[in-house]
Amino acid sequence: MEQEIVSKMEAAIGVMQRYIELGHSLSCAYSGGKDSTCALVLMVEAIRRAGGTTFTHHVQSVDTTIENPTIANFLHSVLDELQLYIEASALPVQTHVTTPSLASQFVVSTIGRGTLARTPENGVRDGRRTRPCADTWKVRPGGRLRTLLERQAADDGAREVITVLGLRRDESASRAVAMTERRDNADHPVRSRTGALTLSPLSEWSSDDVWTMLALLADAHSLPFPSPLMPRTIHRLSEIYRAGNGGTCGVVVGDSGVRASCGSRFVICLHSMCGYSLSFGGGNNIVKFVCLYGWYGQKTSTVL
Numbered sequence: 001m002e003q004e005i006v007s008k009m010e011a012a013i014g015v016m017q018r019y020i021e022l023g024h025s026l027s028c029a030y031s032g033g034k035d036s037t038c039a040l041v042l043m044v045e046a047i048r049r050a051g052g053t054t055f056t057h058h059v060q061s062v063d064t065t066i067e068n069p070t071i072a073n074f075l076h077s078v079l080d081e082l083q084l085y086i087e088a089s090a091l092p093v094q095t096h097v098t099t100p101s102l103a104s105q106f107v108v109s110t111i112g113r114g115t116l117a118r119t120p121e122n123g124v125r126d127g128r129r130t131r132p133c134a135d136t137w138k139v140r141p142g143g144r145l146r147t148l149l150e151r152q153a154a155d156d157g158a159r160e161v162i163t164v165l166g167l168r169r170d171e172s173a174s175r176a177v178a179m180t181e182r183r184d185n186a187d188h189p190v191r192s193r194t195g196a197l198t199l200s201p202l203s204e205w206s207s208d209d210v211w212t213m214l215a216l217l218a219d220a221h222s223l224p225f226p227s228p229l230m231p232r233t234i235h236r237l238s239e240i241y242r243a244g245n246g247g248t249c250g251v252v253v254g255d256s257g258v259r260a261s262c263g264s265r266f267v268i269c270l271h272s273m274c275g276y277s278l279s280f281g282g283g284n285n286i287v288k289f290v291c292l293y294g295w296y297g298q299k300t301s302t303v304l
Contacts, residue, residue: 005212006224009042012201015187016046016164019199020053023159026199027058027149029142032075035166035202037229037237038213042201043164044082044228047091055158058149059095064137074240078233085228098141139194146196160197162189167200170207179203214238 016026028043030036040059047057059082061075079095086093149161167184169176179200183190186204189197202210216222218234 002212002216002222005209005216008205008209009213009224012042012186013046013049015201016043016199017050019162019189020046020050020057023055023157024197025055025057025149025153025156025158025161026164027060027146027161028164029166030059030061030075030078031166032061032071032078033166034210034214034237034241035168035171037078037166037234038205038210039164039166039202040082041213041217041227041229044085044091044093045225047093048089048226053092055153055156056092056094058161059093060142060145060149061095061097062138062141063097063099065099066137070240070243074236078229081230081233082228089226096145098145100137100141143194146194162197162199163192165198165200166202168202168205168207168210170205 020026026043026047028036028040030040043057047053059079061079063072063075067075076097079097082093083095085091086095146161146163153159153161165184167175167179169179182192184198184200184203186199186201189199192198214234214237216224217227217229218231218238220231
């Protein structure tokens with residue numbers, strides 16, 4: 001199993017290294033989860049091996065301002081750790097954290113202006129469930145950043161930026177269908193509906209593959225190559241997944257662990273798409289917010 005995952009890791013690194021050598025700038029969309037962590041480590045290694053590039057690569061993350069504090073803190077700590085590795089290795093990589101515009105942030109738009117909260121019931125379009133929150137808080141800020149990165153790539157003399165994603169068909173049936181429709185794959189980038197070039201190096205990986213790679217990264221003696229993340233960081237990631245699964249190891253539960261209705265395993269704070277909603281005030285069933293935190297398997301809720 002270990003040799004098999006190392007082969008998959010080398011294949012993914014080789015594809016990204018090839019596109020770097022063809023003159024493309026890479027940008028990893030990092031969320032702090034296990035899949036994007038693997039994609040991040042593989043991309044950074046591809047950049048290290050390519051060496052001598054005169055253009056800049058990127059790691060981009062989104063701070064929605066309403067994330068579970070545990071997840072938000074972990075993400076920022078990983079970016080800080082990554083920055084130290086980048087500087088020590090003299091790699092041409094920049095990290096970026098985007099946030100929604102002030103007008104679209106939850107506290108301003110919903111609490112301040114009274115904008116109708118997003119719920120599973122009103123998030124339907126053409127018979128299909130949509131997530132307008134993802135568009136407002138993630139897609140649009142990411143799109144603005146991509147425009148800036150494309151300009152920087154052009155100034156550096158690089159070809160179009162390729163966004164590296166941690167998507168996997170094995171995550172769910174709906175994810176597999178969506179990836180098939182977009183023709184996402186691990187070998188060459190495809191054009192997304194927003195116009196960006198995207199590459200999914202983990203598209204054919206299983207959950208076991210992801211955890212096996214993380215196990216290698218968590219053991220300093222089995223690292224197949226220099227990792228930008230320390231073993232203790234990988235252990236912390238595993239602890240977070242264990243807490244999100246009610247104390248059960250993520251390797252055992254896999255991707256079928258308990259999730260809220262919006263699809264978030266850890267639940268986004270102050271978000272009415274989650275399944276942990278409690279109403280308040282005279283039977284008001286429209287405005288429902290809950291803040292759910294996972295602290296080492298202990299769940300506590302704060303209703304606003």
